[in-house]
Each structure stands twice: as structure tokens, then as C-alpha cells.
Amino acid sequence: MSSTVIPFGPQHPVLPEPLHIKLVMEDENIVDAIPAIGYVHRGLEKLTETKEFTQNVFVVERVCGICSVMHAMAYCQGIEELMNIEVPDRAKFLRVIWAELHRMHSHLLWLGLLADAFGFESLFMQVWRDREKVMDIMEETAGARVVISANTIGGTRRDLTKEQMVKINVTVDEIKHDIQQVEAVFLNNYTVKHRLVGRGILSKADAIELCAVGPMARAAGIPMDLRTTGYSAYGQLDFEPVTHSDGDNYARTYVRLHEVYQSIDLIKQAIAKIPDGEHVAPFKGNPPKGEVISRVEQPRGEVLYYLRANGTKNLERLRLRTPTFQNIPSLIKMLPGSQLADVPLLILTIDPCISCTER
Amino acid sequence: MGIISKSRKKSPWVIHYDCTSCNGCDIEVLACLTPLYDAERLGIINVGNPKHADILLVTGSANKRNAHVLKNIYNQMPDPKVVVAIGACACTGGIFRECYNVMGGIENVIPVDVFVPGCCARPEAIIDGIVQGIGKLDEKADAMKDEGK
Numbered sequence: 001m002s003s004t005v006i007p008f009g010p011q012h013p014v015l016p017e018p019l020h021i022k023l024v025m026e027d028e029n030i031v032d033a034i035p036a037i038g039y040v041h042r043g044l045e046k047l048t049e050t051k052e053f054t055q056n057v058f059v060v061e062r063v064c065g066i067c068s069v070m071h072a073m074a075y076c077q078g079i080e081e082l083m084n085i086e087v088p089d090r091a092k093f094l095r096v097i098w099a100e101l102h103r104m105h106s107h108l109l110w111l112g113l114l115a116d117a118f119g120f121e122s123l124f125m126q127v128w129r130d131r132e133k134v135m136d137i138m139e140e141t142a143g144a145r146v147v148i149s150a151n152t153i154g155g156t157r158r159d160l161t162k163e164q165m166v167k168i169n170v171t172v173d174e175i176k177h178d179i180q181q182v183e184a185v186f187l188n189n190y191t192v193k194h195r196l197v198g199r200g201i202l203s204k205a206d207a208i209e210l211c212a213v214g215p216m217a218r219a220a221g222i223p224m225d226l227r228t229t230g231y232s233a234y235g236q237l238d239f240e241p242v243t244h245s246d247g248d249n250y251a252r253t254y255v256r257l258h259e260v261y262q263s264i265d266l267i268k269q270a271i272a273k274i275p276d277g278e279h280v281a282p283f284k285g286n287p288p289k290g291e292v293i294s295r296v297e298q299p300r301g302e303v304l305y306y307l308r309a310n311g312t313k314n315l316e317r318l319r320l321r322t323p324t325f326q327n328i329p330s331l332i333k334m335l336p337g338s339q340l341a342d343v344p345l346l347i348l349t350i351d352p353c354i355s356c357t358e359r
Numbered sequence: 360m361g362i363i364s365k366s367r368k369k370s371p372w373v374i375h376y377d378c379t380s381c382n383g384c385d386i387e388v389l390a391c392l393t394p395l396y397d398a399e400r401l402g403i404i405n406v407g408n409p410k411h412a413d414i415l416l417v418t419g420s421a422n423k424r425n426a427h428v429l430k431n432i433y434n435q436m437p438d439p440k441v442v443v444a445i446g447a448c449a450c451t452g453g454i455f456r457e458c459y460n461v462m463g464g465i466e467n468v469i470p471v472d473v474f475v476p477g478c479c480a481r482p483e484a485i486i487d488g489i490v491q492g493i494g495k496l497d498e499k500a501d502a503m504k505d506e507g508k
Contacts, residue, residue, distance in 0.1 A: 010428055012407065016385045017377050018425060039425045040379045043458035050457065062454055065383025065479060109386060112393075128393035135390070146383040146479045355381050 003031060008343060010039050016113075017354040019347065025340060033335035035328060037358055044359040048318040053079060053287055056315065057152060063320065064356040065146045066109065069095075069102040070298045072151035074320075077231065078294030078307045079153050082287045091155030091281070092233035093274040097168070098142070098150045099232075099296075100263040100270070104175070105134040106299035107256045107263075110351050111186065114253060117344045118195045123185055130178040133171055140164065155280030165271045172264045179260055186253055196250035200334045200346045203247055210329040214301020215255045216350055220247035226297035237269045252349045259299075286313045298323055300351050322356035364500055367413060367439075370402030371493050374412035376432055378465060379455070380419030383479035384446035388416055391489075396482045403489060409435040414492050416485075417471075420448040420455060421462045433469045439499035441492040444471045445485055447478040454478070 004025045010018030018039035024032035044063060048056045060075045061068040073095055080087055108131035115123035135145045141164055142148035150156050160168075186192060202212065207220035217224045218241055225241035227234045242258040244251035287309035294305040301323030308317040327350045334346055377385050391398045392405055406412050409432045421429060433442065444465050447453030452463040465471060472495045475488035 010425070011376055011409075011432060016375070016389065017382065018428070039422075039428065040377070040419070041422060041424065041460050042379050042420075042455045043460040044455070047455065047458050059454060062381045062383070062478075065381040066386060068381075068383070125394050128390065129395060132390070132393070132395040144479075145481065146387060147381075353382065355379070 006340070008347075012344075015344075015347070015352075017352065019352055019354050021335075021343075021347070023335070023340070023343065028339050028341075030335050030338055030340065030343070033332050035332060037354070039358070040355045041358040045318055045320070049314060049316070052313045053309070053315055054153060056318070058149065060318075060320075061147050061149060063322075063359055064353050066106050066353060067102060067298045067300070067303075067356070068147045069098050069150055070296050070303065071320075072149070073099060073232070074294045074296040074303055074305045075307075075318075076151050076153050077296070078292045078305050079287055081294065082290055082292045082307065082309055083153075083283060083285070085154050085281055085283045087155055088278045088281055089233070089275045090159075090277045091279045093270045094156045094160060094279055095151060096233045096237070096270045097160070097267055097274075098138075098148065098156070100266045101134055101137060101168075103299045104172075104260055104263045105131055105138070107260050108134065108179075110256055110299075110348075111253070114345070114348055115186075117348045118192065120185075120192065123182065126182055130175055130182075133175050133178075137168055137171055140167070152280060154283050155278070157280070159279040165274070169268060169271055172267050176261065176264050179257070183257060186257055187250075193250065195342075195345060196253055197248060199249045199342050200338060200349060201246070201248045202330050202334055204245075206333055207247065207330065210333060211326055212301075212330045213323050213326045214298070214351075215252055215259070216301065216327050216330055218243045219251035219255045221245040226295055226302050231296060233270060236273060237266055239266060249345060249349045256351075286311060287315070300324055300353055300356075301326060303356075320359070322353065322359075324350065324353045324357045327352075328357070364497075367500060368493060368497055370404070371413040371489070371496060372404050372406045372411055373414045373416055373489065374406055374409055374432070374436070375416045375418070376429060378417060378419035378425050378429060378449065379422050379461065380446065380448060384418035384449070387479050387482050388418060388445060388485060391482045391485050396486060398486055398489065401486070401490065409433075410437065412436055413440060413496055414489060415440065415442045416445055416489070417442060417449050417465050418445045420452045421465050421468045422460045423462065426462065426468045429465065429468050439496055439503055441472045441495045441499070442469055443473045443475060443488045443492050445475045445488065446480045447476060450474045450476055
């Protein structure tokens with residue numbers, strides 16, 4: 001049978017970002033998928049070499065607006081390790097609270113986009129309305145909605161007052177109630193399940209071989225979550241990674257939906273356990289000669305920062321590897337054999353963040 | 360007012376293209392369309408096809424690879440059309456203006472009518488930018504009429 005090549009992207013209604021995939025088709029079935037990237041490449045890693053290491057916090061936050069807190073967190077943790085800065089306990093808990101709020105907004109955003117991808121417009125609107133409550137908390141506590149600049153080297157730039165924490169506690173409860181309302185639609189609705197169950201299967205063996213990370217790996221049954229290594233204040237909180245065994249679209253939806261509940265639980269635990277004290281530690285001088293690797297768990301999986309300093313105020317090298325880069329091989333594995341109508345959903349279920357990947 | 364100019368004014372259709380944005384402005388553009396900010400009450404609908412669109416919302420700065428994609432989308436839109444540059448990156452290149460692969464603001468690639476500043480631009484500012492764009496759309500339509508097109 002002769003094959004047809006269909007270009008998917010870079011401008012496509014289902015993707016907020018430009019990703020280009022050439023789909024080689026036989027009838028409705030995909031036989032091959034060739035990704036092409038580079039539409040969002042800016043040269044951010046080179047830029048960080050010309051800025052001071054304190055300014056770089058703001059640069060790495062703009063690697064990706066959706067997980068900006070985690071990028072800044074990974075970078076700050078790296079510099080702190082390099083310079084031997086003791087971060088106050090309160091700052092660690094504050095970082096966890098903001099990071100988990102960010103994870104919530106990212107997962108809710110994804111659930112909305114998923115609903116939009118299978119054509120359930122009102123569900124998309126519903127989830128995004130619930131997400132605005134998280135954005136309101138961010139604005140109230142940090143002064144901005146998306147890129148909130150909460151982290152700084154040695155701690156956090158702001159502190160939370162008691163009243164703000166009470167309010168966060170009440171609001172996350174409200175969000176939990178709201179998400180419970182839509183949970184049944186995502187997980188039990190006949191039509192929705194028809195689009196999700198059994199589509200885009202990534203087996204556990206494939207996930208290990210292709211180095212899938214984050215919800216992709218957890219949905220395939222690998223309980224891999226960097227938060228369990230106990231960085232920041234996660235070591236003092238009680239949680240288990242959310243996993244599912246099927247590895248299909250449904251499993252990935254299940255994992256992300258339940259991670260919203262997990263984040264709510266973590267925020268409540270952190271607020272209950274947060275100690276009094278300073279929220280930022282002072283430091284002097286430049287990072288000494290040396291190199292360090294810093295890893296944190298982002299909404300999309302593990303991000304790795306490699307920093308090399310030479311004793312001056314500029315870093316010699318900053319290299320980052322982002323979760324979407326890790327997950328694209330799994331996507332290319334899932335695409336052949338599926339139908340054209342499922343392509344938007346398959347691409348969406350890896351939760352692609354192209355601006356992270358290309359920087 | 361004829362039916363075309365009336366519907367253009369009352370219900371402009373927008374298309375969104377992300378150049379090299381960090382996603383911050385993109386998700387704020389989407390947030391504009393959702394219930395809290397609800398740009399649809401102004402008749403604004405997000406479409407995927409440039410041939411249906413009146414207003415092009417661009418986030419992020421242009422780079423060497425996406426410049427022709429942006430030009431392509433712009434050229435496919437029917438006249439009259441308006442371009443709204445959203446966020447510091449789309450206006451001037453923002454924090455990335457010194458990067459080796461960034462050509463600066465999208466003004467270097469296509470003509471821009473409205474600039475919305477901010478990093479990230481707030482939904483209120485984006486809606487304000489779109490509403491100003493509707494005014495520009497009207498002026499352009501009148502100019503076309505005078506030319507007899």
C-alpha cells in the first residue's frame with residue numbers, strides 16, 4: 001500500500017506550542033512518526049553564562065512558565081550545594097508549598113487541555129475555572145500569576161503569613177471538592193473512557209528502556225518519583241507515588257488526577273508542620289570552582305541541572321535536561337500503529353512542554 | 360453598517376501562535392478564554408485556521424526557524440487583519456533579546472498593531488489589547504472601503 005505523509009504542527013489547534021511531527025500514514029493508520037524540533041530554541045543556556053549567578057534565577061524561571069518554580073528550585077539547590085549555604089527549615093517548607101501549588105495548576109491545566117483534545121469543551125472550561133483558584137493563591141502570596149519568582153538563592157523571596165496559610169488551607173479544600181465533581185467524568189464516563197482506555201499503551205519494559213520519567217513512568221507501573229529522595233522538605237512529609245499498571249492514556253489521566261489530590265495533601269501537611277524562623281539565609285561571595293548536579297521532580301517528571309562554576313560571578317556552564325526531552329522517545333514508540341484521530345490525544349498525554357525541551 | 364463589518368466588530372475571531380514563548384503568556388491567553396475572564400462574552404472565539412481569523416495573537420519572540428511559520432500564518436489571514444504582540448518577548452525580545460537564536464520582537468518579521476507588555480502579560484491586559492485591536496480592525500476596514508477594495 002502506498003503511504004501518505006501528513007505534517008502535524010507546528011501550528012495546530014490542540015497544541016498551545018509549536019511541535020512538528022511528520023506522520024507517515026497507510027490509510028488511517030500511522031506507520032512512522034518523525035519529530036522535528038527547533039521552533040522554540042532561544043539559546044538560554046548560553047545566556048546564563050553572560051549573567052550573574054544571582055540573576056540566573058530569573059532566567060531559568062523563564063525556561064518554562066508552567067513549571068517555573070521547580071526550575072528555580074533546582075537551580076537554587078544546585079548553587080546552595082556548591083556554596084554550602086544552609087537553607088532555613090521554613091524556606092524548605094515554603095518551597096514545597098509553592099512547588100505543589102505549581103504542580104496543581106500544571107496538572108489542572110493539562111486535564112483541561114485533555115478534555116479540549118477529546119472535544120469536551122464544557123469540561124475544559126470547568127477544570128480551568130477550578131484552576132483559577134490556584135492562580136489566585138499565587139497572586140495573593142507572590143504577586144504574580146504564572147512566573148512568581150518565589151525562590152532565591154538561600155531560601156525564598158517572600159514569607160507566608162498565618163492568615164495566608166489558613167486561606168490556602170481553605171482554598172485547597174474547595175479545589176479538592178471541585179475536582180471530585182469532575183473526577184467521575186474523567187475516569188468513569190463511557191464516552192471519555194472510549195477515547196482513553198487501551199489507547200497509546202506504553203508497557204513497563206518499554207518505559208524502562210526508553211527512560212520515561214514522571215507521570216509517564218508512573219502510569220506504566222514504575223513508582224519513580226524524585227520527591228521520595230527527600231529533597232527540600234519532602235523528607236519530612238508523608239506520601240506515596242501515585243502509580244497505575246496499564247500504561248495507556250487512561251492510566252496517565254488517572255495518575256495526574258490523583259497527583260492533584262496528592263499535592264493538596266502535601267500542601268496541608270506542609271502548612272501543619274512548617275516551623276517558625278527566617279525564610280532566607282544570607283550568603284557572601286561567588287560560587288567556588290566546582291560542579292554539581294541538582295534534580296527535582298517537576299509536574300512532567302525529573303529535571304536535571306548541571307552547574308559548573310569557576311569562582312567568578314558568572315557560571316562556566318549550565319546544562320539542563322528536561323522531562324519532555326526524556327518522554328519524546330516514548331511518544332515516538334506509541335504513535336506507530338495508532339489512528340490519526342488519536343494523535344492529538346497521544347501527543348497531549350505525554351504533557352509536552354516544548355519550551356522546556358528546546359530552551 | 361453592513362453585516363460583514365458588523366460581525367467583524369461584534370465578533371472578531373482570534374488565532375494564537377506561540378513563537379518562542381516560555382508558555383507563561385500562552386496559558387494566560389488560554390485563561391482569557393475560560394470562565395473567569397471569559398473573552399467569549401465579547402464575541403471573541405479562538406480558531407485554529409488562519410483563514411478564519413481576524414486577529415493574530417503572538418507570544419514570544421521570533422527566531423530563525425519560526426519566522427517563516429509566522430509569516431506564513433500572517434499571509435494566510437484575509438484582510439483586514441490585526442496583529443497583537445503579547446508579552447515582553449513578543450514586543451522586544453524581553454529577557455532573551457541577547458540570545459544567539461533570537462531575532463528580537465516579532466515586529467522584525469510582521470507588522471504589529473498592538474503591543475501588550477508584561478512578563479507574563481496579565482489576562483486583563485491581553486483582553487484590553489484584543490479590544491484595542493478590534494478598533495484597529497475597524498479603521499483598516501474603513502480604509503479598505505475608501506480604496507474601493
